Amino acid sequence: MLDIQRLEKSFGAKHAVRGVSFRLEKGTVLGFLGPNGAGKSTTMRMIAGVLEPDSGDALIDGKSILSNRREAQRALGYLPEGAPLYEDMTPPEFLVFMASARGMNGIARKNGVERAIADARISTVCDQRIGSLSKGYRRRVGLAGAILHDPPVLLLDEPTDGLDPNQKRAVRALIARMAPHKAILISTHTLTEVPAMCTRAIVVDRGMVIADDTPEALARQSEDGTLEGAFTRLTDQAEAESA
Numbered sequence: 001m002l003d004i005q006r007l008e009k010s011f012g013a014k015h016a017v018r019g020v021s022f023r024l025e026k027g028t029v030l031g032f033l034g035p036n037g038a039g040k041s042t043t044m045r046m047i048a049g050v051l052e053p054d055s056g057d058a059l060i061d062g063k064s065i066l067s068n069r070r071e072a073q074r075a076l077g078y079l080p081e082g083a084p085l086y087e088d089m090t091p092p093e094f095l096v097f098m099a100s101a102r103g104m105n106g107i108a109r110k111n112g113v114e115r116a117i118a119d120a121r122i123s124t125v126c127d128q129r130i131g132s133l134s135k136g137y138r139r140r141v142g143l144a145g146a147i148l149h150d151p152p153v154l155l156l157d158e159p160t161d162g163l164d165p166n167q168k169r170a171v172r173a174l175i176a177r178m179a180p181h182k183a184i185l186i187s188t189h190t191l192t193e194v195p196a197m198c199t200r201a202i203v204v205d206r207g208m209v210i211a212d213d214t215p216e217a218l219a220r221q222s223e224d225g226t227l228e229g230a231f232t233r234l235t236d237q238a239e240a241e242s243a
């Protein structure tokens with residue numbers, strides 16, 4: 001469903017993403033982990049077609065984000081980091097706008113907006129302007145925008161960032177409900193939620209994939225048996241190897 005092929009990106013002298021490749025099948029929730037500045041958001045932006053790679057490609061449901069961007073983006077729901085939203089709109093206005101931009105009309109648009117509002121649990125804030133919402137609710141409006149057209153592939157950049165524990169649980173439950181029918185890539189710094197949420201985890205460091213396994217197998221690589229321990233060991237090791 002998602003086939004990432006040797007993506008590369010530099011910003012001036014900074015080689016941010018260095019040949020990242022992986023494949024993701026339906027039913028997989030992949031935790032995309034790595035220290036600050038590892039290249040996670042840059043990789044996700046290239047997959048989403050909002051940043052041009054220097055080389056490499058991403059096939060979304062078989063469609064190239066470079067040569068068939070429109071079709072590829074149709075198969076993709078993307079929650080960017082920070083989720084820039086239209087502050088003066090209410091959530092339903094924003095979702096109708098997004099749905100129209102995606103070519104959804106009539107009953108399909110109405111049903112899509114209603115389903116996204118219910119799934120993201122934002123019905124209680126539908127009368128408020130997005131600009132007046134708390135960080136957590138804005139994140140959930142962004143999430144509603146990403147799932148609006150029920151795409152087979154989801155790219156969620158820190159979806160639980162800024163959410164309180166109840167909202168985090170609600171988002172994890174939503175991801176679990178969607179998981180059997182989709183391929184989902186999630187970046188997060190909250191390692192404790194990875195075993196419960198993800199069936200697989202990739203660790204990137206300095207723009208390269210340095211580990212790819214189940215969260216349980218990764219955790220077993222650490223002395224204390226935790227994913228945090230494995231993360232520290234792997235990323236410290238990467239630092240030592242490149243020193």
Ligand SMILES: Nc1ncnc2c1ncn2[C@@H]1O[C@H](COP(=O)(O)OP(=O)(O)OP(=O)(O)O)[C@@H](O)[C@H]1O
Pocket residue numbers: 011014016034035036037038039040041042043
């Ligand atoms: N537009 C840009 N211009 C210049 N450098 C950039 C740009 N975007 C990202 N970078 C650099 O590329 C590297 C990777 O950044 P990226 O945001 O992809 O990391 P990340 O893994 O998502 O980090 P975080 O966990 O902090 O969000 C960093 O060194 C960053 O400073």
